[in-house]
Amino acid sequence: MRKAALFMVLLSVSVHLNAQQTIKRTLKLMGSRFDITVVAKDSTGTNNYIDMAVAEITRIEKRISSWDPNSETSLINANAGIKPVKVSQELFDLIKRAIGISNLTDGAFDISYASMDKIWKFDGSMAQMPSEEEIKNSVSKVGFQNILLNEAERTVFLKLPGMKIGFGAIGKGYAADKAKELLKTKGVEAGIINASGDMNTWGKQINGTSWKVAITNPMDKNKAFALLPIKNEAVVTSGDYEKFVEFNGTRYAHIIDPRTGYPATGIISVTVFAPKAELADALATSVFVMGIEVGLNRINQLPKIECIIIDAEGKIHTSDHIEIATK
Numbered sequence: 001m002r003k004a005a006l007f008m009v010l011l012s013v014s015v016h017l018n019a020q021q022t023i024k025r026t027l028k029l030m031g032s033r034f035d036i037t038v039v040a041k042d043s044t045g046t047n048n049y050i051d052m053a054v055a056e057i058t059r060i061e062k063r064i065s066s067w068d069p070n071s072e073t074s075l076i077n078a079n080a081g082i083k084p085v086k087v088s089q090e091l092f093d094l095i096k097r098a099i100g101i102s103n104l105t106d107g108a109f110d111i112s113y114a115s116m117d118k119i120w121k122f123d124g125s126m127a128q129m130p131s132e133e134e135i136k137n138s139v140s141k142v143g144f145q146n147i148l149l150n151e152a153e154r155t156v157f158l159k160l161p162g163m164k165i166g167f168g169a170i171g172k173g174y175a176a177d178k179a180k181e182l183l184k185t186k187g188v189e190a191g192i193i194n195a196s197g198d199m200n201t202w203g204k205q206i207n208g209t210s211w212k213v214a215i216t217n218p219m220d221k222n223k224a225f226a227l228l229p230i231k232n233e234a235v236v237t238s239g240d241y242e243k244f245v246e247f248n249g250t251r252y253a254h255i256i257d258p259r260t261g262y263p264a265t266g267i268i269s270v271t272v273f274a275p276k277a278e279l280a281d282a283l284a285t286s287v288f289v290m291g292i293e294v295g296l297n298r299i300n301q302l303p304k305i306e307c308i309i310i311d312a313e314g315k316i317h318t319s320d321h322i323e324i325a326t327k
Contacts, residue, residue, distance in 0.1 A: 032196035039190035081161030102144040108289040110258040114166030115141035135261040173281030234277035238284040239269035
């Protein structure tokens with residue numbers, strides 16, 4: 001479930017003012033691009049803070065990665081249908097929150113999507129749709145209801161043999177949250193962790209203004225349709241502007257509904273604002289799957305959560321309490 005970075009942060013980098021500097025570093029972590037921006041008193045200290053953030057993100061990757069055979073996640077998957085696996089409190093809590101979001105979204109979000117057969121190709125190679133039987137079989141081992149947690153033993157058991165969990169839809173958001181949390185405890189007053197479109201901010205720019213995000217128009221990636229301030233919150237955009245296929249006049253996004261095996265339709269991009277990137281990450285994917293009406297209805301029931309949807313015709317839909325200053 002790939003997140004598309006359909007926005008850009010507007011800021012001044014490496015500017016000295018009132019004994020503070022803004023330093024930005026771009027690097028590859030968790031298989032994706034991370035842009036880490038920190039405001040601090042001197043460049044040496046600022047770079048040390050960025051090193052701390054990188055170390056924290058690397059630590060999280062080792063714990064949750066399903067590609068690392070030695071990770072706790074891989075151990076859970078290897079024992080699917082066999083036995084429960086005792087895990088760290090951190091991973092147990094992350095899985096528990098993921099199941100909570102699955103319940104909140106009626107299964108539109110599901111970390112057991114990793115069990116899904118990859119029958120849809122979004123690289124231009126598909127000549128026809130998969131059959132109904134293939135689609136049904138592709139999600140036969142998907143279902144968050146089959147992730148069994150034991151609070152007392154702190155174990156995780158995947159009920160079905162061959163079942164798998166993965167954190168591709170919330171892992172980078174969680175890492176951004178943890179890096180932000182760490183830097184704040186170290187006294188860093190402001191910064192941005194941008195994990196390939198899963199962005200978490202805190203504090204203000206050195207000129208005293210809020211960080212601002214330009215939401216890109218997916219119909220024309222060289223233009224932005226909105227400029228929004230972000231204050232100590234996260235913003236995540238999920239989009240199909242490059243990854244999609246078309247059959248019989250219908251555009252199918254690369255984001256698959258884990259309940260049916262069919263790709264999402266009718267939406268080009270979803271942007272979610274939330275207190276944490278982990279939650280924004282999961283909800284952006286969920287709204288894409290749930291669709292405009294159901295998705296906005298669900299968002300409007302959640303406190304401190306806002307959403308912008310762009311449909312397949314380029315029309316903008318927003319949640320109840322969001323203000324857009326168009327560019």
